[in-house]
Amino acid sequence: MDCVAANKLLSWVPYQLEELVNKTSKQQKLSSFFSHKGILSLKNAETPVNQNVKFDAEGSLSKDEGPKDTVLSAEDQVSECRELGSNVHDKTCEEISTEAKFTDLEDEHSVVQASDTSVHRPSYMDSSSCMYSKNCKEASDIKCARASNQSHSTLTDPNFVENYFRNSRLHFIGTWRNRYRKRFSNMLSEVKGGKANINSDMQKHAIIHIDMDCFFVSVIIRNYPELIDKPVAVCHSDNPKGTAEISSANYPARDYGVRAGMFVRDAKARCPHLVIVPYDFEAYEEVADQFYSILHKHCNKVQALSCDEAFLDVTECGNNNPEQIASMIRMEIAGTTRCTASAGIAENLLLARLATRSAKPNGQCFIPSEKVDDYLNSLPVKALPGIGHALEEKLKSRQVQTCGQLRMVSKEALHKDFGTKIGDMLWNYCRGIDNRMVEVVQETKSIGAEVNWGVRFDGSTDCENFLMNLCKEVSLRLQGCGVQGRAITVKVRKRKKGAEEPIKFMGCGDCETMSRSMTIPVPTDNVVSLQRITKQIFASFHIDVKEIRGIGLQISKLESVDISRQGHEENTLESWLTSSSEKIKTQCKRISSSVKQDTGEVLVADAECQSKCRNYEHSKSIYTNGTGSCPSEINLGSSRSHENRTSTLPPLCYLDIDVVKSLPQEIISEMNDMYKGELCAFLEKHEEDGRGNAHLSTKSTAEENDTISAASYQRVNCDTSIDMTVGHSDPVKLNSSARNEGKQPLCYPAVSMSNLAFESKVLNPEANEFTAGSMTRTPCKVQSAHASCSRSDDLQMRTTNLVDLMPNSLTQADASVLEQLPEDLKADIIESLPAHRAVNSVGNDPIGFVRAFPNNVGVQNLEYPKTHLWLESPPKWVVMFQTSNCLILNIIAELYTKSRANGLLSSTFQSMFSFLPLTSESCSEEWDETLSSLCELLTQYVNLKIESDIEELYNCFCFLKRCSSMSHLLLEVYSNVLPLLQASVSENYGGIFKL
DNA sequence: ATCCTCCCCTAC
DNA sequence: TAAGGTAGGGGAGGAT
Structure with a gap:
């Protein structure tokens, strides 16, 4: 299985994968865990072991929950709750909805409880906690453990990162919101498109804060009714000597003083018969989904806070009794999930959340406006959301411990001590003021x-x-x-x-x-x-x-x-083809609608495009099916998920036959399917044509295009001191190997900057727009080192991309070269290294920071150690080529990665880059793991050869260009690299390329 | 004055 | 043994 795909899968269904494979394994695991811990053999348990197992089987949610959109009657739900043995059992609906009215609450102020999935403050962050082992034996035990061959640390486990997140409860909590966003994106976007949060200032709101009770425990023990009244905590390990941390404890356990964050051994010291149960992330995910489905059913303004907690704005829900809504929601949650939830109702988010604290467990609480002042007066400041340990301590040092005391402090003083925002927050919250809205869509x-x-x-x-x-x-x-x-x-x-x-x-x-x-x-x-x-x-x-x-x-x-990129499903062969097709069309459209200009450059582009268009027309006439339409232009839209999008494959005549032929058979087959079998016919026909017409034998359509555009090539200036056609007896062998054989001396096309600029604009208009803005923020003047290049937007785009790809800084050798440069050029180059990439202080590093420039910028090059090979060349040239090399390497590396990610076989990549001196080993299956060695190879190749074989390199890019009908990526490579290459060559060879 | 980076704090 | 993550917000202080 493809490694990337597997990782991706794991990343997004991390807790489901294992369990889905074997649905029964969870129950087995849990049973064996309990059995191992002696839970199943509890002497006093009402349910015998075998019945317990039976309960497992019958207790599956699929059976119990019933149709999800069925609203259970109140009686049903109460009886459901009764069966659960929860605190609702003796209460009627009426009592449930009114049980925790504000008037009952005064006594509860002193109890500030964290919500149930709330994360304890890790001991390592607590300066007052016992952080170090005072017990030498213990410390040495741990060291011994480390020395032994464990497989759960970075010391011994090469897959540590991958495994780690699957077992981390904090990871589950932390990434939960993203999973929620994905899963409920439909509902979120509906509300977003609607009338959310408009004109809300004037209106008095009704907010419900709803929170599941000891979520992590409840979800586990709902299948073990005998545990409901016993102290239970969730933890990775039940080793009473261990340092596993309690994640969540139920209310009976809390009565013993067991708290989240405690070590198991401490918890057991307080409560020896504490039952430890393991996590079940799949179940948490499932219950959280049920929880949110219920919330969305009752209200369309839901702000997700965590897997078990949300805000609802029920102001416009149709029912003007928010307490009744809360009651219904809670009952439905209990009925569906077999876990209880508590709710707070008030006029704003702050008060609703505070009310929930008072309502727990399994209750609800309404704070009417007129009671707010009384409620807050004696409330400890720590109870306010946003006030943690640090702020609490800071306030305590100012003799402020309750909201009442906090009200005595002026706003100015708070601003001075805590800053504007936090000062305002403190001032508002202690008065019960909270202007936040329920935010349905959170970016x-x-x-x-x-x-x-x-x-x-x-x-x-x-x-x-x-x-x-x-x-x-x-x-x-x-x-x-x-x-x-x-x-x-x-x-x-x-x-x-x-x-x-x-x-x-x-x-x-x-x-x-x-x-x-x-x-x-x-x-x-x-x-x-x-x-x-x-x-x-x-x-x-x-x-x-x-x-x-x-x-x-x-x-x-x-x-x-970019939405269009998503729409194209860039990870498919099809998308590569269709994207290429779109580009060709755009190009043709632009050309045909553009006003004719007198410059040769435009004529080149014009000629090329027109020839393409001609070929397109030509192929139409060859392959016409009687309706006049080109059969090779196949609409793929209907059979795909993106039903509104009609994407077309490029016409067959646009495919570079040589490239197609060089592809692995399975890719050809796939393409052939996409072309409904016409590709193979086309290939065969091409073969026949070739046999019948010797001088076209190795020419593809794309090459014909080259030939046509070659009409506007300009000859190499024969006065140039360097003869590029001599001394390179071994030109690189391209796929179409006959390409250059027995031909006259190579001619280099004079592709003008404006022509290239045109091309890049067509290829990447978005990037263009984007960089126009970003250039001001990250000024980069690499282009100024390119001598007389015009500063068009297009060039800016390329240089900005270049900055992303260029080395972060230079080597010591570079530095000495730079020092010899004229001041203005030096300044330009230094400036071209974005400021944040340079290192400001130099001196404490023995290797990397080699020297300081007069402006105190230290530079290093960690990634391309071989670039110094260029230093024997003229300085200006050095910098240029380093830059180009890195760009090339990065693009090729990226291309390689994308090829892999897109499921193209390494042989495809190999055939695309057959000009590289790759050994058979490097082409083997190890390619997957050897991207870095590939880069290494490329580095060597470029470094060793480019100096003498610029021609060769240029041929490489001609090859890339020929591949362009296959892949827009390659087209981008070409359009990005070529101008840089030409600029570099032009600098050094004095106008071989006319710019 | 405004932005940026590097923290710290907070919540779940 | 154990799985101490994730994301948002804000302040200090420096750069521009």
């Missing part, structure tokens, strides 16, 4: 992944491997959300100086954290780009990998992936 602003447990590296290889896997994970998450980002932040937790191994097994202990970020001009979700940049940022920490206890990667400045 994702960042996506990331982080691991702070089990991180122990033996060497830099382990660490790099880990980082690369983290990039993969993040890349998949970005793609899963359909976004790309421009800001990449790497966070590292490093063991604090003097800190010992933490008590917590494989914990991160006492750490200092640091983070660094980089902003790139073009958003990306590409794993190779992320890996490249991440590696670079990480290197800038200059940290001993043995000291690392946690690593995180976060992507922000997100932009959603």
Whole structure:
């Protein structure tokens, strides 16, 4: 199975995959867990073991929940609740809805309970907690454990990252909202398109905050009624000596003082008969879905807070009794999920949330406006959402502990002490003021992944491997959300100086954290780009990998992936073809509608396009089926999910036959299917034509185009001091190997900048628009080093892309070369390294930071160590070529990755790049794992050969151009690389190419 | 004045 | 043994 696809799958159904494979395994697992812990053999359990097993089988939700959209009668639901043995059992609906009115609540103020999936403050963050082992034996035990061959840490497990997230409850909680967004996107977009949140200021709102009761426990024990009244907690491990942390405890357990975040051993000390149950993420996911389905059924303004908690704005729900709505929702939740929920009702989000605290467990509470002041007066400030440990302490030091006391502090003083925003928040909240609205659609602003447990590296290889896997994970998450980002932040937790191994097994202990970020001009979700940049940022920490206890990667400045790209399902062969087809059409359209200009460049483009169009017409006439339409233009729209989109394949005459022939048979078959069998016929016909017409034997249609456009080629200037046609007896063998054989000296086309500019505009209009804006933010003047290039928008686009791909900085050798340059050129080049990529302080690094420039910018090149090979050449030239090389390498690497991701076989890639001196080993199945060695090869190739074989390289790109009818990606490669290459060559060979 | 990066804090 | 994540928001301080 394709590794990328598998990862993607795992990423988005991480908790379902295993269980779906074997539905029964969950019950078996759970039973064996309980059995192992002696739960099933509880002497006092009312249900014998065999019955318990029976309950498992019958208790499956599919049977119990019934049709989802059936509203159970109130009686049914109450009896359902009664059966559950929950606290509702003796209450009528009426009582349920009114049981926790504000008037009953005064006594509860002192109890500030966290909600049930709420995450405890990790002990490693708590400076007052016992962070270090005072017990030497214990510490040494842990070290021994580390030394032994465990498979759950980065020390021993190469798949650590992948496995880790599947078992992390915090990961489940943290990524839950994204899963929700995906799953309920229909409902969210409906509301978004409607009249959400308009004119809401004047109106008094009715807000319901609803929260499941001890969610993580309830979901597990609903199948084990004998546990309902017993103290139960959810945890990874039941080892009473261990340092596993309690995730969630039910109310009986809380009565013993068991709290989320406690070590199991501490919890057992307080409550020896505490029952520990394992997580069941699939069940959590299932119940959360049921929970939200119910909420959306009752109200279209739902703001998801977490898997078990939401805000509802029921102001316009039709029913003007919010308490009744809350009651109905809670009963339906209990009936469907067999878990209880509590609700708070008030006029704003703050008060509704506070009311829920008072309502728990399994109750609801309404705070009327007139009672707000009384309610808040004695409420501890810590109970206000947004006030955590730090703020609480800060306020405490100012003798403020309750909201009443906080009201005494002036707004100005709060601003001064806490800043404007937090000051305002404090001032408003302690008065019960909250102007936030229920936000149905919440835009994702960042996506990331982080691991702070089990991180122990033996060497830099382990660490790099880990980082690369983290990039993969993040890349998949970005793609899963359909976004790309421009800001990449790497966070590292490093063991604090003097800190010992933490008590917590494989914990991160006492750490200092640091983070660094980089902003790139073009958003990306590409794993190779992320890996490249991440590696670079990480290197800038200059940290001993043995000291690392946690690593995180976060992507922000997100932009959603271009809709047209999504629409084209870029991961298919079809999309490559259709996209190419669209481009050809656009190109033709543009040309035919453009006003004729006198410049030769436009004529070149014109001639090329017209010839294409002619060929297109020609093929139409050859393949006409009587209706006048071209049969090779096949509409694929109807059979695909994107029913509104009609995409057409490029006409057969646009395919480069040589390229098609060189493809693996299965790809040809696939294409043939897409062309309804006509491709093979076309190929056969082509063969026949070839046999019948010797001089066309190796020419494809695309080559004919080349021939036509060659009419406007300009000859190499014979006065040039360097004769490009001599001394290269071994020109690169392209697929169409006869291409250059026995021909006159090579001529180089004079492709003008404006022609290329035209081409790139057609190919990438979005990028064009985008960069126009971003250029001002990240000024980059690489183009100024390209001598006399015009500063058209198109050129700017290319250079901006270039910045993304160019090395972050230069080597020591580069630095010495740069020093010799004229001041203005030097300044240009230095400036072309985006400021945030350069390193401001120099001196503490033995290897990377080699020197400071007068403007105090230190530079390094970590990724392309071989670029210094160019330094023997004239300085200006060096910089140019380094840049080009890196660009080429990156594009090829990216192309390779995409080929793999798109399911194209490595042989396809191999045939596309047959000009590369790849060994048979490097073409084997190991390709999957050897992208870096491929890059290495390419680097060597370019470095060793380009100096003498510019011609060869140019041929490569001619080849790429010929491939363009196959893939828009290749077309982009061509249009991006060629001008740079030409500019570089022109600089050095004094006008071989006319620019 | 405004933006950016690097934190810190908070919630679940 | 155990799985201490994720995302949003804001402040300080520096760069422009």
